[in-house]
Amino acid sequence: MVINHNIHWRLRFRGRGVVTLENETVMIVGVYVSPNIELAEYTRFVDILQGLITNSPKRLVMLGDFNSKMVMAGSSYTNRRGQILSDLLETTGCHCVNDVTPTYVARGHQSVLDLTILDNRWKSEQYDWMVLLDDIASDHHATILDLRDTNFERVEYPPLPSFSAEQIELIVNRTADRLKYRQQQTPEALSNIIKQEIDRVASNVARRRNVYWWTTEIGNMKQELQSLRRRKQRLLRNGREDYQDIARRYIETRRALNRAIKKRKRECWNNLCSKLDTDPCGQAYRIVTKKFSRRLPILDKANAEMHVARLFPSMIADDSGPTPCESRRFTIDELQLAAKSLALKKTLDRTESLQR
Missing domain, CATH: 1.20.58 (Methane Monooxygenase Hydroxylase; Chain G, domain 1)
Structure with missing residues (x-):
């Protein structure tokens, strides 16, 4: 099923084998029924469809693989599933737009399993229906439903940013790295991470500026x-x-x-x-000023030496000053004698200060 994304669709219901989208005037129900379920389970599934149809005031489009056969849909006979589905259509006032064109072909067997059902508010000039008989590598043929004159509420979405191959690879690698450290790797978490990484890369994309004369x-x-x-x-x-x-x-x-x-x-x-x-x-x-070069000038050796000499002048030695004395080695006894004399001198100085 192909949906026009210029029309604002809202997800109304999602269950086992059924998903429902709607806008202001139309409700679309996508259906898949497994051929292996029991008849009682099939009946409960049809009851769910009946609840969706009767509780919505909007025009109905229901399509998908029902895995049932009905004469009104183009099959040669009506099986038990088809009888249950026929009762649903009669109760809700819906009709099947399929013709005798088969939608399922496998091992030489043909049947009409993929159905398109509309309610009685749709007129024949408001839609076109056909089966695409081209090979799509599946045993089911694609069905095309073209709706017209529906007064859909159209929404203008902003243009998507264009990314290079390197930026797409960066988004994928960042998403994979963030998923490694998440305990719950759900589809919702994956969607949120991808959206965050796309916004992160898009914010760093250099926007092309218009030329000064553009109008x-x-x-x-x-x-x-x-x-x-x-x-x-x-x-x-x-x-x-x-x-x-x-x-x-x-x-x-x-x-x-x-x-x-x-x-x-x-x-x-x-x-x-x-x-x-x-x-x-x-x-x-x-x-x-943007045309001026901002690079520093390159100095040759002579100019560099001149600036260094000006900033760091050399010290000239003065021969008239005192010459440093030569140090000699001393013994342990001499060191102890000097320490005692120093202690005695401090004691005498303290005594003289107290007498004063």
Whole structure:
């Protein structure tokens, strides 16, 4: 089942074999029933579907693999499961849009197991249904349901950031490292970690700045020029006769775009020059200072020695000063005698101070 993500869908219910999405006007029920369950369990499953249908005031779309056969769905007979499902459709006022086209093919056997069910509020001109008979490497064929005139509430999502291969590898490695240290590795935890790492990398992506002469009008002209270029190449590739008209329009639009860019550049230059006197430290000052080199000058050997000599002058020895005396060795006895005389001198000095 393919959902248009430009439409705001909300998850309403998720159970065993059933998931329900809804918006303001429509409820979509995705179904899978195992072929190995008992009839009583199948009956309980159909009761769950009936509760979802009767409790919702919105238009219903129910589709999936019911593993049941009904004559109204294109099968040659109705089995016991099909009878239970037929009673559900009759009770809720729903109808099956399948035709005789088989949706399941295996070992030469064909049947209609994948059903698409709508309620009676859907008109035939509001939808298209078909079975895609292309090989999709499965024993089930894909069914396509195209809904129209549904008045869906559309939501404009912001553009997703584009990542390089290195950034994607960084997101994967960081996610794997964080999962190693988590005790509960649930799908919700994995989704949260991936979202956090994507936001982390996206915040570090350098945003491309527009050039100084860019305007909305120039952007629209450039988009029109790109559209004409694609049309011209497509017509030329298909050999269409109206190729010359598109080529002429392309040349005129390109010339107009070049003239608009040149005009805008002159306006920006005149505006910059007019602000020199009123704002000398403004945009013009910043543009000029960015052009200056910020690298330090390289000094040669002579200049380096000159600056070192100026900062660290050499000390000149003075011969007129006293010469340092030569030290001699002393014995232990001499050391003890000097210590006693020093202690005796301190005692005499203390006695004289008390007498005073």
